[in-house]
Amino acid sequence: MTVRMGQLMHVYADQYAEYERRHNNLFPEMKRALKEAGAHNYSIFLDKKTGNLFAYLEVDNVEKYNDIANSEACKKWWAYMESIMDTNPDKSPVSFDLHEVFHLD
Template sequence: MKRIAQIMFLHADSYDEYQKRHSELWPEMKAALKKYGATNYSIFLNRDNGELFAYLEVPDVDKYNEIANTDVCKKWWAYMEPLMSTNPDNSPVTVDLDEVFHLG
């Protein structure tokens, strides 16, 4: 299992709406995440600066990355775009983190 950690950036006035939208995650988005291998997916918010820390586990990173090509993922990105820093394709701006320690 590969552990993935990323930082994303939420607009200061969007904290509550971001949490609300994730608490109401579309069933088809949830199904896509599972189909492409995501497990133990959590997102944490630093309310001091709007940084989001995302953590998930996947058996195959290449397969997981294919989710970006799905209609539901593109629709989700467009839905979330007003709340956070995004790339031109509406995907979230992310900083991938390197794992330096794991207590297994």
Template sequence: MERIGQIMYLHKDVYDEYQKRHSELWPEMKKELKDHGATNYSIFLNKANGQLFAYLEVPDTEKYNEIANTEICKKWWAYMEPLMDTNPDNSPIATDLKEVFHLD
């Protein structure tokens, strides 16, 4: 299992809306995440600066990354774009983190 950690950036005035949208995650988006191998997925918010820390586990990073090509993922990104710092394709600007320690 591969562990993925990322930092993303949320606009400060939309914390509640971001949490609401994730608590109502579309069933088809949830299915696509699972179909692409995502498990143990959590997102944490630093309210002081709007920084999000996302953590998930996948059996295959390449397979997981293919989710970006699905229509539902593109639709989700467009839905979330007003709340976050994003790239021109609406994907969240994300900083990939390198794992330096894991306690078994």
């Protein structure tokens, strides 16, 4: 069963282009880790007025996907992104999970 997920994050105003550049050059090991965790149909959208990011992705299994946080690839990516966005003490992005209230198939 596919689960749709939405999250909010924040990138610093002077880092919009850098954020996009880094994602256009996603580390191969991070891309592989995402695929192995069952993530697909993954997009991130930027509101250039506020720096808010909206991430949408679909996963096959939420628990399996959440385990990606323990991977070396993910930890490396978080460290790489830490200087350009709001992060937690463990360098993970500050993110807020959204509750889906409507979906049109």
